[in-house]
Amino acid sequence: AQSVAQPEDQVNVAEGNPLTVKCTYSVSGNPYLFWYVQYPNRGLQFLLKYITGDNLVKGSYGFEAEFNKSQTSFHLKKPSALVSDSALYFCAVRAPGRRALTFGSGTRLQVQP
Amino acid sequence: DAGVTQSPTHLIKTRGQQVTLRCSPKSGHDTVSWYQQALGQGPQFIFQYYEEEERQRGNFPDRFSGHQFPNYSSELNVNALLLGDSALYLCASSLALANQETQYFGPGTRLLVL
Numbered sequence: 358a359q360s361v362a363q364p365e366d367q368v369n370v371a372e373g374n375p376l377t378v379k380c381t382y383s384v385s386g387n388p389y390l391f392w393y394v395q396y397p398n399r400g401l402q403f404l405l406k407y408i409t410g411d412n413l414v415k416g417s418y419g420f421e422a423e424f425n426k427s428q429t430s431f432h433l434k435k436p437s438a439l440v441s442d443s444a445l446y447f448c449a450v451r452a453p454g455r456r457a458l459t460f461g462s463g464t465r466l467q468v469q470p
Numbered sequence: 471d472a473g474v475t476q477s478p479t480h481l482i483k484t485r486g487q488q489v490t491l492r493c494s495p496k497s498g499h500d501t502v503s504w505y506q507q508a509l510g511q512g513p514q515f516i517f518q519y520y521e522e523e524e525r526q527r528g529n530f531p532d533r534f535s536g537h538q539f540p541n542y543s544s545e546l547n548v549n550a551l552l553l554g555d556s557a558l559y560l561c562a563s564s565l566a567l568a569n570q571e572t573q574y575f576g577p578g579t580r581l582l583v584l
Binding site: 361391393398399400401402403406447449455456457458459460461462463 | 474476503505511512513514515518525526528560562572573574575576577578580
């Protein structure tokens with residue numbers, strides 16, 4: 358079985374400061390890991406993914422994520438937060454050979470001006 | 471480049487009724503997955519369709535069924551609606567040949583069951 362944990366329901370950060378949204382996972386085999394963002398009353402928007410290779414993955418809108426196999430983590434980061442980054446962020450995992458994405462419960466990011 | 475589209479955007483039904491939701495995949499994609507997102511939760515996988523067949527199914531009852539058409543569009547049908555079926559239903563499309571395929575999501579259909 359595959360699972361994802363996002364331990365923080367909400368993260369608050371001041372505009373211009375770095376942000377981190379945490380994600381840990383459990384899966385058999387090498388994971389495919391994803392981050393999506395959801396704005397109010399909207400679907401999910403793809404940010405970035407890790408399949409293989411460099412542990413640091415760069416994605417859309419200046420976001421990046423670091424894959425750590427020993428800690429089974431895939432934390433989302435951004436060097437300088439914007440107020441427009443305020444949204445709901447979901448981490449997801451997919452095991453090789455499986456079709457389904459398993460999502461975490463989401464973390465609400467609030468960036469204060 | 472058209473993204474994933476879903477219709478309708480909102481729907482209100484009563485318990486016991488049946489509903490059909492529709493999805494058109496992103497241009498060039500051939501695989502459609504459906505997810506249910508209850509309020510305050512992450513999306514949960516319902517099933518995936520490829521080559522007009524259900525390829526994998528999540529932990530949902532048989533009341534949930536689907537179909538994929540030759541043009542790759544898809545329908546999700548839910549019979550005998552329950553209050554607990556109220557949720558945002560998300561469609562995602564991907565390309566099967568891309569082994570590490572990324573799923574791209576539509577805006578969703580919000581279903582309210584009264």
